[in-house]
Amino acid sequence: MTNHAEAIDQHIRTYLLVFGSLIVLTLLTVGSWHFLHLPIGPHIAVALIIATIKATLVACFFMHLISERKLILAVLALTVVFFFVLLLLPVMTSLGDQVGH
Amino acid sequence: MEIPYIVEPRQDTGLNNGKLGIWLFLASEVMLFGALFAAYIMMRVGGPTWPLGASILNVPMATLNTLVLITSSITMVMAWASLMRRNYSAYQLYMFATVGLGLVFLTVKYFEYGHKFHDGLYPSTSTFLAIYFTLTGLHMLHVIAGMVVITYFALAGRSMFRKNPQWLTNRVENTGLFWHFVDLVWIFLFPVLYLM
Structure with a gap:
């Protein structure tokens, strides 16, 4: 105690x-x-x-x-990956536009 | 019927179900706010001009609100620590203090919004104000939701405490996780919207 x-x-x-x-x-x-x-x-x-x-x-x-626990850290690590993909989507879209032109 | 694994951890996950549930929910919340932050970046980088937040928004009021939310995080975590010590009256005091600080946050936000509307600044006025009202409005809804849950556990916690104190402790920890997440979102919203 x-x-x-x-x-x-x-x-x-x-x-x-x-x-x-x-x-x-x-x-x-x-x-x-x-x-x-x-x-x-x-x-x-x-x-x-x-x-x-x-x-x-x-x-x-x-x-x-x-x-x-490791399970929660794993869930969060996966979330961080998708979060950065989400943040980079606008950049990737504009790059796609430039290639298209 | 007893709900399983609300106090003792499951063998396969090593966690009680409530904690795993709240973390999965918070992961979805990261994606919700992440999408809006991505929209902010796209509009800011893509727009021909972008106003400095401080030229439109009230930095001292937002600084005060940042300090209020940080203080509410410490009162929330102290509520949980009080339950760990099995001190119910201290727990209740800290829970009400957290709700009170949430109310202060909302009151400051009310005055901030009021000034903007008084000056004729609405979400439809500019792209900057549209994303400002969307992000802070969504954040404010989370503050209100957190306050409702904290008030519920502050008022209805006594019978839960008598019946199963560890279950209440776990539920308050999970509520705290949500509240700290709301604080964490504001930690980014403040510099991004007001100081850049």
């Missing part, structure tokens, strides 16, 4: 750490937009990299993916 309670306490400490990191990263996103005035390309890259780090933190710790 003590071990169980300690494990939960450890979980809560991790959650609070992740929460703090998410707040800092959000402020960093807005700060980089407000103060750095980067050209559009690097600006998009910085914003998306920070968003990806935040999403990874949420998925790994709040959604427990870091200690999840």
